[in-house]
Amino acid sequence: RGTDVDPAVATTADEIAAMEIRGAATIADAAAEALAAQARASTAERPEAFRRELRDAAKTLYETRPTAVSLPNALRYVFRGMDGETVADLRAATVARAERFQHELAHAQSELGAVGANRLRDGDVVMTHCHSTDALACIEAALEDGKELEAIVRETRPRKQGHITARQLREWDVPVTLVVDNASRRYLNRADHVLIGADSIAADGSVINKIGTSGLAVTARERGVPVMVAAQTIKLHPDTMTGHTVEIEMRDEREVLSEAERHEIVGDADDAGDARGTDNDGDAGDAEDGADARGDENENGRDDGLTVENPAFDVTPPRYVDAIVTEHGQFPPESIVTLMRELFGETTSEPWNP
Ligand code: RUB
Incomplete structure (x- = not known):
């Protein structure tokens, strides 16, 4: 995150990532609001610095979730109206454009x-x-x-x-x-x-x-x-x-399977390794035989043979x-x-x- 990203933008980004703000239209509305907050809070003295701050804020928001295109479309809409020669003009234009976006969003929804x-x-x-x-x-x-x-x-x-x-x-x-x-x-x-x-x-x-x-x-x-x-x-x-x-977001496996549930399935990861250490021919292999030999560590870096996918x-x-x-x-x-x-x-x- 850029150092000048306003705390309100960081909070919105965190809330989008955690799905406290969710749903494509609501995410777009929050992103426009966050850009306006960044514009209002900016202490930039020069137009280039203002634009850089807004770009950093936009990137922070953009990187939260990849699938809902309403998010980049909202950012694009605000940037298209960011006109002005001075910081004051740019600030006013950004805030006005973000508000217009939010207004149009609500209007479009009722027309639809x-x-x-x-x-x-x-x-x-x-x-x-x-x-x-x-x-x-x-x-x-x-x-x-x-x-x-x-x-x-x-x-x-x-x-x-x-x-x-x-x-x-x-x-x-x-x-x-x-x-x-x-x-x-x-x-x-x-x-x-x-x-x-x-x-x-x-x-x-x-x-x-x-x-x-x-x-x-x-x-x-x-x-x-x-x-x-x-x-x-x-x-x-x-x-x-x-x-x-369109990129499909893959989310944390714990939304599907808690740590406790995982444990119920595979037991302790080390135990699982031990359990699989028995070869097909019935020999007692060593603990590394099973998962390591297959090289199938899952996303959490575990080698317990259980992968959870959460698209x-x-x-x-x-x-x-x-x-x-x-x-x-x-x-x-x-x-x-x-x-x-x-x-x-x-x-x-x-x-x-x-
Ligand atoms: C929400 C979801 C919604 C669309 C449309 O997914 O798939 O159907 O975003 O919502 P998530 P809206 O809960 O993962 O964000 O019509 O409100 O834009």
């Missing part, structure tokens, strides 16, 4: 909600995954139109963001059935829609969202339930127009998605690239060098 609500009929049952403010905006708008809805909410392992969705829906008085992720095929025959958000949407219309989304979409297709993705255009990933792929997101191919609902209307996934080109042009760059 109105579009999505048109797809929902009175009495429909909606199945959700994770917690998406864009998806919930569609439900909120439908409720405001006087429609009655029910929800089947997938728990969403390992972080259980389904609980946040369930809490919000209950506040709105929507009847909720909470199910474990594995139960969704059984409950899809009661659902009229699968409604999810997105962390990124690629130029080919692939939807990158919380792990488990792709399996849900495939099963929904098999059951004939339409899959609707609610995603503001800040979820469109401009780099994918030039062939880049936070997955990719749903466009053929399993019926509609992407944005603030500009709804699109079939295959045509999203046209909208991307209109909004972002063909050029991509680092967010702080727009």
Whole structure:
């Protein structure tokens, strides 16, 4: 981290990394807010120093989580409006631009909600995954139109963001059935829609969202339930127009398996080595025989033969998605690239060098 990064920026970055601030739209909002905080707090005397501070702040925020493109898109938006010849002008422009971003974000979400609500009929049952403010905006708008809805909410392992969705829906008085992720095929025959958000949407219309989304979409297709993705255009990933792929975040294994649970499976790592020290032919080998011989240390540097992987997101191919609902209307996934080109042009760059 650059030495001049404001503590408010550092705190926001830590909270994003720890998922205390989470969800693509909320992360984008917090990132814009943090850049404004950096601008307000800056003691830079020269414009170059101010710009360097803001760049360091942007990099600190950017490095927190890799998958939600709303984060670099938010940073890029603020940097595009950072005009001025003096520090005072730059400060004012940065703060104003960040505020405008936050305003547009909220506005886009409610516009998108109105579009999505048109797809929902009175009495429909909606199945959700994770917690998406864009998806919930569609439900909120439908409720405001006087429609009655029910929800089947997938728990969403390992972080259980389904609980946040369930809490919000209950506040709105929507009847909720909470199910474990594995139960969704059984409950899809009661659902009229699968409604999810997105962390990124690629130029080919692939939807990158919380792990488990792709399996849900495939099963929904098999059951004939339409899959609707609610995603503001800040979820469109401009780099994918030039062939880049979206990085899928791998998170700490302890979100899946605690130290105590690991111990229950493999025992003490050294004991495990001893246990595996018995060769196939029944000889008692030495303790190094097992794991070391196979050279399979896991990420924690352990050699107990148990690897836990914790991808936070997955990719749903466009053929399993019926509609992407944005603030500009709804699109079939295959045509999203046209909208991307209109909004972002063909050029991509680092967010702080727009
Ligand atoms: C959140 C997630 C959400 C999208 C969309 O993942 O996958 O579906 O971010 O949310 P995590 P929103 O909990 O790991 O951040 O519509 O609020 O932008």
